[in-house]
Amino acid sequence: MKNTVISVKNLVKKFGSFTANDNLNFEVYEGEIFGFLGANGAGKTTALRILSGLSSPTSGEVIVAGFNAKKEPEKIKKNIGYMCQKFSLYNDLTTRENIMLYGGIYGMRKASIKERTEDLLEKLNFREYGDRMIADLPLGMKQKLAFSVAVFHEPKIVFLDEPTGGVDPITRRQFWEMIYETADRGITIFVTTHYMDEAEYCDRISIMSEGRIVALNTPEELKKQYDAGSVEEVFVRIARPPFPPSRSAGFHAGGQNRAETKPPSGGWGPGIGEGVLE
Amino acid sequence: MRTILYLIRKEFLQIFRDKFIGRAIFAVPIVQMLLLVPAVTFEIKNVKLCVIDRDISVESRALINQLEGSTFFKIKYSTFSEKEAENLLHRNKCDLILQIPSGFSKNIGTGNPVKVLASINAINATNAQLSWAYLNGILRDYNMNILLENAGDLAVSSIPQISFSNRYWYNEMLNYKFYMLPGILGILVTAIGFLLAGLNLVKEKEVGTIEQINVTPVRKYQFIIAKMVPFLIIGLADLALGLLIGKLFFNIPFEGSIGLLFLASAIFLVAVLGLAIFLSTFSSTQQQFMFVAFFFLIIFILMGGIFTPVDSMPMWAQKFDLVNPMAYLMRINRMVMLKGSTFQDISRDIYSLIIIAVGFTAFAVRMYRKTA
Numbered sequence: 001m002k003n004t005v006i007s008v009k010n011l012v013k014k015f016g017s018f019t020a021n022d023n024l025n026f027e028v029y030e031g032e033i034f035g036f037l038g039a040n041g042a043g044k045t046t047a048l049r050i051l052s053g054l055s056s057p058t059s060g061e062v063i064v065a066g067f068n069a070k071k072e073p074e075k076i077k078k079n080i081g082y083m084c085q086k087f088s089l090y091n092d093l094t095t096r097e098n099i100m101l102y103g104g105i106y107g108m109r110k111a112s113i114k115e116r117t118e119d120l121l122e123k124l125n126f127r128e129y130g131d132r133m134i135a136d137l138p139l140g141m142k143q144k145l146a147f148s149v150a151v152f153h154e155p156k157i158v159f160l161d162e163p164t165g166g167v168d169p170i171t172r173r174q175f176w177e178m179i180y181e182t183a184d185r186g187i188t189i190f191v192t193t194h195y196m197d198e199a200e201y202c203d204r205i206s207i208m209s210e211g212r213i214v215a216l217n218t219p220e221e222l223k224k225q226y227d228a229g230s231v232e233e234v235f236v237r238i239a240r241p242p243f244p245p246s247r248s249a250g251f252h253a254g255g256q257n258r259a260e261t262k263p264p265s266g267g268w269g270p271g272i273g274e275g276v277l278e
Numbered sequence: 279m280r281t282i283l284y285l286i287r288k289e290f291l292q293i294f295r296d297k298f299i300g301r302a303i304f305a306v307p308i309v310q311m312l313l314l315v316p317a318v319t320f321e322i323k324n325v326k327l328c329v330i331d332r333d334i335s336v337e338s339r340a341l342i343n344q345l346e347g348s349t350f351f352k353i354k355y356s357t358f359s360e361k362e363a364e365n366l367l368h369r370n371k372c373d374l375i376l377q378i379p380s381g382f383s384k385n386i387g388t389g390n391p392v393k394v395l396a397s398i399n400a401i402n403a404t405n406a407q408l409s410w411a412y413l414n415g416i417l418r419d420y421n422m423n424i425l426l427e428n429a430g431d432l433a434v435s436s437i438p439q440i441s442f443s444n445r446y447w448y449n450e451m452l453n454y455k456f457y458m459l460p461g462i463l464g465i466l467v468t469a470i471g472f473l474l475a476g477l478n479l480v481k482e483k484e485v486g487t488i489e490q491i492n493v494t495p496v497r498k499y500q501f502i503i504a505k506m507v508p509f510l511i512i513g514l515a516d517l518a519l520g521l522l523i524g525k526l527f528f529n530i531p532f533e534g535s536i537g538l539l540f541l542a543s544a545i546f547l548v549a550v551l552g553l554a555i556f557l558s559t560f561s562s563t564q565q566q567f568m569f570v571a572f573f574f575l576i577i578f579i580l581m582g583g584i585f586t587p588v589d590s591m592p593m594w595a596q597k598f599d600l601v602n603p604m605a606y607l608m609r610i611n612r613m614v615m616l617k618g619s620t621f622q623d624i625s626r627d628i629y630s631l632i633i634i635a636v637g638f639t640a641f642a643v644r645m646y647r648k649t650a
Contacts, residue, residue, distance in 0.1 A: 104284030
């Protein structure tokens with residue numbers, strides 16, 4: 001029997017009258033790489049933020065690492081790592097200073113932070129960048145570093161929000177090697193992505209569309225089920241594109257009753273909440 | 279505790295890594311002290327006078343000479359045309375028109391009532407009243423002289439009169455710099471801490487780095503204390519710098535305990551930093567924060583009693599000043615520096631400041647949201 005580390009039942013998140021997450025149900029097992037797919041604005045980041053305790057669910061039961069996301073978000077935070085879609089380490093601190101800061105916040109001992117920092121820099125081939133300001137690093141390196149910081153304190157689960165956006169193919173490959181290595185250490189990986197080749201690397205994937213999960217299985221099973229050659233084909237078939245042919249339809253409208261659940265702005269973006277609906 | 283130290287270290291690194299801010303933190307107070315202390319004064323000198331002397335007599339000449347002899351008045355114009363004088367007043371060329379009517383000397387001789395007319399530009403009411411008071415003083419002296427001449431020493435000394443002898447306490451030379459400097463010290467400490475601390479947090483929101491902090495198990499109070507402590511230390515360093523400048527350049531007296539002044543300033547700083555963080559939890563852009571912060575700063579400073587005494591403000595304003603940390607600091611600074619007040623003398627103010635400081639900081643911690 002696989003250990004469940006994330007359990008989501010009937011998760012609903014509303015921003016005003018707009019439903020970003022419409023009754024999500026899924027489980028994530030210990031040590032797996034769980035891919036969270038969906039078009040822009042499908043509600044992935046909203047769900048991810050709820051799972052990591054940054055946002056409170058409107059209703060439903062969300063258990064992450066044994067803690068309830070609505071009642072004990074701070075306890076969840078102790079057990080997870082998180083890599084934001086937008087790079088959010090301190091650009092005006094050096095690589096070492098950033099690692100030291102987050103190591104310290106997670107309560108690691110100074111000696112162990114120092115030791116592991118050196119190991120990490122060695123492994124990433126980063127030695128010469130240790131005392132450079134993060135702002136000066138190329139994007140690919142920044143992303144690798146952000147991931148390394150997110151798992152530096154050995155969390156149970158790490159959430160990655162489009163970690164490879166804008167990164168070159170070689171760095172992307174190296175990045176996924178890092179993900180595999182981390183998963184091998186027993187850390188559960190919860191990753192959102194737009195790259196369908198990356199989806200193939202996941203143990204299981206879920207596909208979100210308009211606030212709902214429309215498919216959830218292993219990549220192989222999904223391909224079989226939809227009689228498709230690749231995950232990309234599956235995705236194109238079931239995930240609605242964010243920009244509908246007619247503007248009035250409103251791409252956030254969920255389900256059958258489009259007209260009723262149109263986003264309040266009626267525009268081309270989420271236009272509500274905090275702009276993080278992604 | 280360890281977490282707070284890591285966070286404080288990070289704040290200091292960031293503050294001083296920004297070369298501009300790192301320097302401005304110390305340059306601004308120096309420039310402020312050197313510019314503002316001598317510039318902001320209520321002392322009135324060189325009131326420009328326009329004289330219309332219709333009498334042209336020895337007596338009227340004597341009065342004019344006496345006016346000219348004071349440092350307060352400066353006779354800029356002399357004319358016979360009332361119209362021209364009014365014109366000068368209108369164009370700000372003079373502040374006061376003094377009209378000596380014809381018959382001035384004759385009336386003095388005959389003992390009839392003697393009148394001169396002063397027209398004063400009263401746009402600045404304080405200035406006008408002071409000018410009037412000075413003018414009055416000079417006229418009184420002049421009267422006395424006439425009396426002496428007409429009646430002789432013996433007669434005058436037999437007129438019963440009360441004479442004053444006065445001493446100004448705490449600021450014997452009536453040096454306005456001594457009055458303003460403690461106040462300006464307060465403003466300087468506030469501006470640095472209040473603005474920088476608030477902007478610092480809002481900037482983290484704008485850049486997005488706060489997201490990474492919010493997803494860690496860091497406690498709210500830890501994060502907020504770590505945001506406040508660096509600016510508390512910087513504020514006190516600026517205070518030391520300001521005091522040093524006061525001593526070196528303006529020779530300001532320091533009667534009380536320096537430790538007490540720093541204690542009061544530290545508590546004050548906690549209060550304004552708490553408020554700054556509290557306001558920044560509401561603001562999502564630096565622009566928003568600046569706008570609100572400016573509003574609060576102006577109110578705190580102008581109602582705090584730096585320029586105008588709190589005691590002469592309307593009752594509601596005095597009530598408001600109960601929660602205005604600046605009002606306490608102004609009073610404490612002046613009392614400690616000029617009067618040499620001790621802790622007992624200002625304990626009420628200190629306790630009130632502590633309550634305000636704890637209150638604002640508690641609000642800040644409460645309003646800060648790690649989970650939206």
